[in-house]
Amino acid sequence: MGRSDIPAVILKCLQKIEPDASYSGTIPRIESSSGKRYFAKVGSASEKDQFFGEAESLNAIKKAAAGLAPQMFAWGLADSDGDEATSSQSNAKPYFLSEYKDFSGSLTDKAAQTLAKRLATEMHRSTSENGKFGFGVPTFCGATRQENGWSDTWEECYDKLIGGLLDGLGKKGRFTELCRKGEEVRKRVIPHLLRSLKIEPVILHGDLWSGNTGTDRVTGEPVIFDPSSYYGHNEADLAIARIFGGFPSSFYNTYHQNLPKSEPADQYELRADLYELYHYLNHTLLFGGSYAGSATHKMDRLLRECP
DSSP states (O other): OOGGGSOHHHHHHHHHHSTTOOEEEETTEEEETTSOEEEEEEOOGGGHHHHHHHHHHHHHHHHHSTTSSOOEEEEEEEOTTSOBOOTTSTTOEEEEEEEOOOEESSOOHHHHHHHHHHHHHTGGGOBOTTSOEEESSOEEETTEEEOOEEESSHHHHHHHHHHHHHHHHHHHTSOHHHHHHHHHIIIIIHHHHHTTOOOOOEEEOSSOSGGGEEEETTTOOEEEOSOOOEEEOGGGGGHHHHHHOOSOHHHHHHHHHHSOOOSSGGGHHHHHHHHHHHHHHHHHHHHOTTHHHHHHHHHHHHHHHOO
16 A cells, blocks of 8 residues: 555645655554654545544643553645645544554553553643633543533633533433432532542543553553543542453552542542543433433432531
């Protein structure tokens, strides 16, 4: 396979990076004659925000913890000829070019401990430049759009995230009781657990579970990918991994050895339930089924424990 298999916009980006190289393969995996490999994709016009949200997320992660996630090389919009386009052009399609990481589908115990330490000492120490919670562009947790924007407090930011999911569930017309309890959580639980926290907004992966992590086959180092980032409370980044498992217990031990639980520490487990609730609600929105029951169970406990 040669250059004809590579979309024009991607080829133009590659030629800026390695002008004297030739390229083979097809998206998403492309290899240059120098031996370097790249990950590339071109989407439909409707996917522009997903592409941009992922690119901005990866850039924020690189700034905080270089090498932990694939490095972005280029992203933007292109017309049918592969030339740069603007969002006002109806035929503009998003493109994305990053480093290619060859990794196994799971974390080794050593890689999990390294990931925990890098999260605790690098990523989850990297604060937003404006001191606010949220993110400058929409990001997507699965197929769910997170509008983001900026909030002065974590309470306000997290309330907006939960509110967005409840709005989506309400539009489906079959989750009336779930939405009622969710609004009660917004009214009582979120202020009770989050208002008193003294925390800074740090960059989160946003969808950090075993399916979005791996171990580099060459270096043995951890790799994270497919982020839906925003600046929030570091503990929220641990939530979905607890739901789906895949991280060894050493991950959590190492993490909190390097970044202790936020005060009040005796509310840590309740906060964990609250942060897991986001993902149960999101999976209910996306897939329905038993996730609605799990979300209800979480809300019942939170409403019992919080005055």
